[in-house]
Amino acid sequence: MKIKRHEMPNQDPFVRRGNYDEVALGYSLETAKEEAERCLQCKEPKCVEGCPVGVMIPQFIKALREGDIVKSVQWMKAKNNLPAICGRVCPQEVQCEGNCILGKKGEPVAIGRLERFVGDYELVHRTCPLEKAPKTGKKAAVVGSGPAGLTCAVDLAREGHEVTMFESLHSSGGVLIYGIPEFRLPKKVVHSEVNYAVECLGIDIKVDHIIGRTFTLDELLKNYSAVFLGTGAGLPSFMKIPGINYNGVMSANEFLTRVNLMKGYKFPEYDTPVKVGGEVAVIGAGNVAMDAARCSLRLQTLHSGKSENNSGEVHMVYRRSRDEVPARGEEFHHAEEEGVIFNFLTNPIEILGDEKGNVRGMRCIRMKLGEPDNSGRRSPAAILGSEFEMKVDTVIMALGTSPNPLVFVDAAGLERTRHGTVVADRKTGRTMKHRVWAGGDIITGAATVISAMGAGKRAAADINNFLKGEVPW
Amino acid sequence: MYKILRKETFSDVTKLMEIQAPHVAHSAKAGQFIIVRIDEAGERIPLTIADYDKEKGSITIIFQEVGKSTMHLGRMEPGAEISTLAGPLGHPTEIKNYGTIICVGGGVGIAPIYPIARSLKEAGNTVISIIGARTKSLLFWEDKMREVSDELIACTDDGSYGRKSLVTEPLKEFLENKDKKIARVWAIGPAIMMKFVSLTTKPYNVPTVVSLNTIMIDGTGMCGGCRVLLDDGAQFVCVDGPEFDAHKVNWDSLLSRLRFYREEEQLSLQRYEHKCRLEGAAEGGR
Numbered sequence: 001m002k003i004k005r006h007e008m009p010n011q012d013p014f015v016r017r018g019n020y021d022e023v024a025l026g027y028s029l030e031t032a033k034e035e036a037e038r039c040l041q042c043k044e045p046k047c048v049e050g051c052p053v054g055v056m057i058p059q060f061i062k063a064l065r066e067g068d069i070v071k072s073v074q075w076m077k078a079k080n081n082l083p084a085i086c087g088r089v090c091p092q093e094v095q096c097e098g099n100c101i102l103g104k105k106g107e108p109v110a111i112g113r114l115e116r117f118v119g120d121y122e123l124v125h126r127t128c129p130l131e132k133a134p135k136t137g138k139k140a141a142v143v144g145s146g147p148a149g150l151t152c153a154v155d156l157a158r159e160g161h162e163v164t165m166f167e168s169l170h171s172s173g174g175v176l177i178y179g180i181p182e183f184r185l186p187k188k189v190v191h192s193e194v195n196y197a198v199e200c201l202g203i204d205i206k207v208d209h210i211i212g213r214t215f216t217l218d219e220l221l222k223n224y225s226a227v228f229l230g231t232g233a234g235l236p237s238f239m240k241i242p243g244i245n246y247n248g249v250m251s252a253n254e255f256l257t258r259v260n261l262m263k264g265y266k267f268p269e270y271d272t273p274v275k276v277g278g279e280v281a282v283i284g285a286g287n288v289a290m291d292a293a294r295c296s297l298r299l300q301t302l303h304s305g306k307s308e309n310n311s312g313e314v315h316m317v318y319r320r321s322r323d324e325v326p327a328r329g330e331e332f333h334h335a336e337e338e339g340v341i342f343n344f345l346t347n348p349i350e351i352l353g354d355e356k357g358n359v360r361g362m363r364c365i366r367m368k369l370g371e372p373d374n375s376g377r378r379s380p381a382a383i384l385g386s387e388f389e390m391k392v393d394t395v396i397m398a399l400g401t402s403p404n405p406l407v408f409v410d411a412a413g414l415e416r417t418r419h420g421t422v423v424a425d426r427k428t429g430r431t432m433k434h435r436v437w438a439g440g441d442i443i444t445g446a447a448t449v450i451s452a453m454g455a456g457k458r459a460a461a462d463i464n465n466f467l468k469g470e471v472p473w
Numbered sequence: 474m475y476k477i478l479r480k481e482t483f484s485d486v487t488k489l490m491e492i493q494a495p496h497v498a499h500s501a502k503a504g505q506f507i508i509v510r511i512d513e514a515g516e517r518i519p520l521t522i523a524d525y526d527k528e529k530g531s532i533t534i535i536f537q538e539v540g541k542s543t544m545h546l547g548r549m550e551p552g553a554e555i556s557t558l559a560g561p562l563g564h565p566t567e568i569k570n571y572g573t574i575i576c577v578g579g580g581v582g583i584a585p586i587y588p589i590a591r592s593l594k595e596a597g598n599t600v601i602s603i604i605g606a607r608t609k610s611l612l613f614w615e616d617k618m619r620e621v622s623d624e625l626i627a628c629t630d631d632g633s634y635g636r637k638s639l640v641t642e643p644l645k646e647f648l649e650n651k652d653k654k655i656a657r658v659w660a661i662g663p664a665i666m667m668k669f670v671s672l673t674t675k676p677y678n679v680p681t682v683v684s685l686n687t688i689m690i691d692g693t694g695m696c697g698g699c700r701v702l703l704d705d706g707a708q709f710v711c712v713d714g715p716e717f718d719a720h721k722v723n724w725d726s727l728l729s730r731l732r733f734y735r736e737e738e739q740l741s742l743q744r745y746e747h748k749c750r751l752e753g754a755a756e757g758g759r
Contacts, residue, residue: 168559168691168693169559169691169693170510170517170556170557170559178691206496207557207559208496208557208558208559208560209496209559210559210560210562210693213500213505213560213561213562214496214497214499214500214559214560214561215496215499215500234693234694234695235694235695236695236696236697238697238700238707240706244707245700245701245702245707245723245726245730247729247730247732247733248733250696250697250698251696251697251698253695253696253697254690254696254697254698257690257691257695257696258690262516262517262690263514267737267741268737268740268741268744269514270514270516271514271515271516271541271542271741272516272517272690273734273737273738273741275734275737356729357725357726357729357730401695404693404694404695404712405694405712406693406694406712
């Protein structure tokens with residue numbers, strides 16, 4: 001008899017709107033083993049091809065279903081240093097699970113949920129400390145401690161190199177800490193996973209160091225044999241429309257940093273304030289937009305003082321249609337369940353303010369989708385004469401980001417594209433500058449956590465070969 | 474963690490602190506700032522670097538107690554440590570020999586104008602300094618400013634020291650004086666003061682540089698919370714500034730954005746003062 005894909009228990013949508021606790025509660029051991037039974041153990045597994053870091057999926061699932069979790073952890077950690085994080089934030093539907101053969105006729109194996117189960121188990125039981133190879137005496141610097149930098153640093157340290165990570169904020173983790181909210185990725189999971197790896201491998205993390213200002217790239221190159229840049233794409237874009245400087249207009253980065261990194265949702269217990277009004281518009285429909293919308297709902301509910309009460313409206317304003325929404329399927333679904341209102345085929349053309357300089361509304365225009373362009377996407381076009389006004393008091397822009405320019409100060413020869421991203425070999429991460437590698441959003445623009453990890457991993461492999469003298473620059 | 478090495482009290486609300494931070498002292502230059510977070514529950518606030526000592530690995534800040542975080546910091550003593558000190562941030566001041574220049578420092582803005590005046594003096598400029606404050610007790614570093622200036626004018630709003638006037642009065646007189654061509658003006662102080670300095674120099678077409686102190690969170694260009702409207706679009710103060718051409722700044726937008734969190738700031742401050750009183754009472758009872 002065919003076993004159905006196991007649902008993961010979730011917090012009730014009406015309850016969770018009033019808290020920042022994790023929404024998805026995770027599998028129990030029994031459910032995990034039953035779900036693992038569904039895997040067909042393909043001889044030529046397609047799922048592995050879909051994983052950017054090549055986790056040996058059938059093997060870890062087999063060990064899990066046999067009840068040998070320690071072995072399952074070993075299979076997992078052979079390729080993935082941060083499974084508790086990846087299991088939560090990867091868009092599995094377009095990666096491993098999207099390739100699962102079971103998905104052709106029914107539902108794919110819940111690989112992400114199983115990965116999360118194994119990762120969480122390991123954080124509690126710590127069965128498989130990452131081991132460090134004998135010291136090589138080589139020094140490498142990793143700039144940025146987000147997914148790309150962390151992965152690269154861990155892989156290099158495992159090979160016995162002396163690794164120093166430089167982080168501009170006061171806490172390491174990059175977008176895992178400041179961007180992705182607590183209810184999707186609890187910060188204790190991030191801290192625990194990062195600290196575990198860093199302690200096992202003796203990685204030195206220097207926080208409050210802004211490369212480009214505190215030290216420049218050229219200075220680092222004097223002290224380190226290799227430098228990996230994983231500084232991401234943190235510079236937010238604002239729409240080029242009138243009114244973006246009114247009070248109540250924020251980038252999603254600002255909003256999410258206040259909420260997540262600074263714990264603004266706990267103000268005044270924490271010092272950083274964050275506020276949204278009763279009528280919020282989030283512009284965009286990617287993961288960052290979903291996060292911002294769902295954080296806004298929670299703030300409205302928390303500020304009303306009544307749990308289970310949705311005391312305002314959160315609109316998502318997107319110029320394309322439902323079918324083009326780029327966010328992870330599960331987050332889109334969760335946002336709808338929680339009551340986010342979607343305004344598709346709508347584009348703001350002006351933000352309106354009152355006499356005090358606060359946002360009072362937004363002028364929008366209706367859009368229609370044209371024929372697919374070269375990239376296969378149907379590009380939206382404005383419908384003339386369809387302008388209308390939306391009453392909003394908060395506007396959060398989640399329109400994507402580009403690489404932060406600071407890292408390029410005193411970094412002659414580090415070539416960039418016209419989009420501001422770094423030119424690098426996608427296989428090795430080598431940039432145009434001697435002994436400098438890069439990976440993650442700094443070369444792709446805003447993408448996913450796991451693709452950044454994959455890039456960190458590939459670069460680490462090449463850096464390792466270079467440091468060991470096995471390949472020249 | 475970063476240790477407080479030295480503290481000087483200029484007035485009830487104006488404090489100087491020298492803090493151990495070799496990574497910042499290493500590359501600090503006039504015009505730059507740091508981000509400070511006192512403890513785990515703290516907020517990140519920008520403070521201008523007033524001085525730095527590369528050999529000692531320390532930087533000096535001068536701040537005025539205006540709210541919860543600055544008040545908390547002001548009550549810390551040497552030996553105590555703060556959690557976060559990131560920097561140096563922002564572009565350094567463009568130091569060149571311009572000729573005769575005027576440095577205007579208002580209130581706590583005297584601190585950040587000092588290293589700029591010093592560097593400009595070292596670069597061969599004739600430096601005229603105008604420092605001002607509400608009242609005598611809020612004025613400081615007159616001697617240090619005098620050392621790096623060819624001419625110095627001190628004023629107070631209430632006439633309790635120096636000339637009884639706003640800084641813009643003597644400024645206007647220098648601009649009127651045809652014998653002495655003023656090549657450039659720097660102004661640092663409260664936003665409202667910088668706005669009026671800008672309005673004063675504009676008719677004379679004297680290039681005027683201001684150092685903007687907007688709301689900031691990360692200070693590294695990743696959020697845009699500090700953005701300011703210039704004639705030619707919005708820029709981020711933390712990475713594009715903090716210095717800007719004063720005549721291009723939209724001052725009304727800047728002043729309005731500074732007020733956005735006023736209620737929350739009040740709430741936070743009241744809560745802190747309440748806590749301090751409770752702790753004080755508990756200690757008194759022992």
